[in-house]
Amino acid sequence: MSNPTPKQILFEQLARIAAALGSAARLDLLEILAQGERSVDQLASLTGHSVANTSQHLQKLRQAGLTLGRKEGQYVFYRLAGDEVLRMLAALRQTGETHVAEIDRLVHDYFSSRDQMEPVAAADLLDRARKGLVTVLDVRPAEEFEAGHVPGAVNIPIEQLGKRLGELPKRKEVVAYCRGPYCLMSYEAVELLRRKGHKARRLENGLPEWRLAGLPVELG
Amino acid sequence: MSNPTPKQILFEQLARIAAALGSAARLDLLEILAQGERSVDQLASLTGHSVANTSQHLQKLRQAGLTLGRKEGQYVFYRLAGDEVLRMLAALRQTGETHVAEIDRLVHDYFSSRDQMEPVAAADLLDRARKGLVTVLDVRPAEEFEAGHVPGAVNIPIEQLGKRLGELPKRKEVVAYCRGPYCLMSYEAVELLRRKGHKARRLENGLPEWRLAGLPVELG
DNA sequence: TTAATATTCAATTAATCACTTGAATGATAG
DNA sequence: CTATCATTCAAGTGATTAATTGAATATTAA
Numbered sequence: 431m432s433n434p435t436p437k438q439i440l441f442e443q444l445a446r447i448a449a450a451l452g453s454a455a456r457l458d459l460l461e462i463l464a465q466g467e468r469s470v471d472q473l474a475s476l477t478g479h480s481v482a483n484t485s486q487h488l489q490k491l492r493q494a495g496l497t498l499g500r501k502e503g504q505y506v507f508y509r510l511a512g513d514e515v516l517r518m519l520a521a522l523r524q525t526g527e528t529h530v531a532e533i534d535r536l537v538h539d540y541f542s543s544r545d546q547m548e549p550v551a552a553a554d555l556l557d558r559a560r561k562g563l564v565t566v567l568d569v570r571p572a573e574e575f576e577a578g579h580v581p582g583a584v585n586i587p588i589e590q591l592g593k594r595l596g597e598l599p600k601r602k603e604v605v606a607y608c609r610g611p612y613c614l615m616s617y618e619a620v621e622l623l624r625r626k627g628h629k630a631r632r633l634e635n636g637l638p639e640w641r642l643a644g645l646p647v648e649l650g
Numbered sequence: 651m652s653n654p655t656p657k658q659i660l661f662e663q664l665a666r667i668a669a670a671l672g673s674a675a676r677l678d679l680l681e682i683l684a685q686g687e688r689s690v691d692q693l694a695s696l697t698g699h700s701v702a703n704t705s706q707h708l709q710k711l712r713q714a715g716l717t718l719g720r721k722e723g724q725y726v727f728y729r730l731a732g733d734e735v736l737r738m739l740a741a742l743r744q745t746g747e748t749h750v751a752e753i754d755r756l757v758h759d760y761f762s763s764r765d766q767m768e769p770v771a772a773a774d775l776l777d778r779a780r781k782g783l784v785t786v787l788d789v790r791p792a793e794e795f796e797a798g799h800v801p802g803a804v805n806i807p808i809e810q811l812g813k814r815l816g817e818l819p820k821r822k823e824v825v826a827y828c829r830g831p832y833c834l835m836s837y838e839a840v841e842l843l844r845r846k847g848h849k850a851r852r853l854e855n856g857l858p859e860w861r862l863a864g865l866p867v868e869l870g
Numbered sequence: 871t872t873a874a875t876a877t878t879c880a881a882t883t884a885a886t887c888a889c890t891t892g893a894a895t896g897a898t899a900g
Numbered sequence: 901c902t903a904t905c906a907t908t909c910a911a912g913t914g915a916t917t918a919a920t921t922g923a924a925t926a927t928t929a930a
Contacts, residue, residue: 436760437832441674443753444746449672453888454661457668470907483889485908490887495749504897504906511749518741525734526664529715533663540656612657673918690877703919705878710917724876724927 450494451522455479456487461609463497464516464638465570466577467509516642523611537612544617549634550605552643555580559605565598567606569619570637580607580633580640581648588615595626603629610636670714671742675699676707681829683717684736684858685790686797687729736862743831757832764837769854770825772863775800779825785818787826789839790857800827800853800860801868808835815846823849830856 434442450456458477462468468476474484488508491497496515500507510516526533558564559582566583568575575585586594588608598604604623608615616632623630633640641647654662670676678697682688688696694704708728711717716735720727730736746753778784779802786803788795795805806814808828818824824843828835836852843850853860861867 435834436756437834438674438678440746440753440756440832441677443750443756444742445672445674445677447746447750448668448677448742452665452669452672454658454665455888457661457665458658471905480890481907482891482909485906486888489908495746495753501897501907506907511745514741514745514748518738518745521734521738521741522664522668525731525738526660526667526715528734529731530663530667533660536656536660536663612660614655614657675918691875700920701877702879702921705876706918709878721877721927726877 447494447496450490450496451518453487455483456491457519459484459487459491460496460510460515460519461613463508463510464519464636465574465609467500467507468573469505469507471505472573473508513642516638520639520642540614541612541617544621549632551634552640552645555605555633556645559583564603564605566633567598567604567619568637569606569608569615574609574637576650578637578641578647578649580637581646583607583648588618591619591622595623595628598623598628600628603631605631605633607633607640608636610638667714667716670710670716671738673707675703676711677739679704679707679711680716680730680735680739681833683728683730684739684856685794685829687720687727688793689725689727691725692793693728733862736858740859740862760834761832761837764841769852771854772860772865775825775853776865784823784825786853787818787824787839788857789826789828789835794829794857796870798857798861798867798869800857801866803827803868808838811839811842815843815848818843818848820848823851825851825853827853827860828856830858 451460455477459473462473462476470481470485470488473488474481477484479487488497488499492499492508496511497508498511500509527537528534555564555566559566559580566580568579568583568585569588569591570585571587572585575583579585584597586597606616606619606623608619611634613636616636620630620632637647671680675697679693682693682696690701690705690708693708694701697704699707708717708719712719712728716731717728718731720729747757748754775784775786779786779800786800788799788803788805789808789811790805791807792805795803799805804817806817826836826839826843828839831854833856836856840850840852857867
């Protein structure tokens with residue numbers, strides 16, 4: 431008797447979406463997928479989980495409508511379903527930073543406070559980069575850079591930065607960015623650059639947020 | 651060995667928030683709490699669950715930072731932690747409607763298509779209500795009306811609407827609203843009003859979305 | 871104090887989840 | 901065709917979850 435009402439069914443469906451976000455492993459996958467599409471194999475090695483486990487997480491994300499899969503040869507490439515997913519993740523971060531003391535503390539201790547100098551806002555950066563006043567540095571892996579980056583940015587993946595410092599002009603300020611607000615790579619980059627005598631700051635967010643803000647993205 | 655990185659801890663925390671949203675019962679509670687604060691008792695009877703079960707859901711929401719509790723006498727009143735929560739719920743709905751075929755279908759079949767005439771946009775309503783061109787009808791329970799409503803709105807809870815039709819001027823168009831986009835009460839109201847010869851339409855959203863849009867809210 | 875009421879806690883059950891392991895599918899290369 | 905590789909499926913384990921029931925706590929009313 432008493433069938434579920436349409437509203438109950440709807441809430442059940444929405445709950446499935448939220449539940450798919452309710453796992454640190456899947457949030458990790460989504461952060462990577464926000465940079466561009468990736469095969470199951472790549473995702474497994476980037477997150478450090480087994481391929482089978484990664485595949486199952488990806489299926490849960492796909493069933494929730496958060497990702498899409500594309501089969502090419504023997505590879506399956508997953509990507510985010512759309513910008514709504516990025517917006518939902520941003521809303522989730524915002525809620526956490528505002529209402530969960532533990533998150534606020536973590537963000538302050540490990541992120542905000544490491545970046546002594548004020549991070550650069552996206553709109554400011556574009557302007558100054560076009561005038562040639564700063565070097566924009568993308569420290570993500572090459573695949574992610576190729577899938578889209580800040581126009582004019584230089585790509586030096588974080589683990590190569592130490593050896594390739596010579597490629598950066600010493601006089602100009604460097605603005606580094608990576609995957610997003612909770613990605614540590616740009617923090618590490620700024621610390622390394624400052625130790626070596628560069629003037630360096632972080633972009634306040636990563637490329638997905640840049641793109642979502644409607645700012646121009648360069649490919650390849 | 652290998653301690654979790656700050657990012658992992660952060661994602662774990664964010665996942666806890668998302669997991670708290672990952673239950674239809676809790677989404678139901680949040681929709682009610684979006685209208686204003688409520689005691690455990692009231693929430694239990696409004697959702698049709700046991701008090702103990704409701705209390706446990708509320709604690710999960712509170713631990714995730716989504717709700718706050720206030721003790722007054724022997725009652726504990728819960729409320730939403732802030733507008734970020736509403737924004738996250740809006741992002742969740744948006745994601746679902748865009749990327750989950752089942753949700754899109756349900757919304758079309760049970761919601762959009764029942765409302766033949768185009769729903770009224772919030773900004774339009776405020777203008778026309780001030781000019782006295784429409785009667786704004788709030789069909790939510792009295793407590794929710796008192797906690798905040800569209801300025802000048804008349805409150806007739808949906809279950810009393812049949813008997814109290816006389817209170818509405820027959821010539822003016824009626825615009826009805828309730829808790830939110832997935833709340834059926836305003837649909838029922840519009841159907842009833844039209845059967846009785848009124849010109850009636852729905853407001854596109856409920857009061858929480860109205861308030862979130864920065865539109866004025868009247869109390870008491 | 872005693873009784874009544876609102877809420878939370880504790881214990882239980884059935885269901886679901888994350889992860890592992892090993893096998894099954896499906897596409898490509900030799 | 902056979903071997904190889906990427907991915908998915910299926911089964912199993914330990915942990916977590918939603919809901920129920922009954923007891924415990926805390927506030928108010930008599």
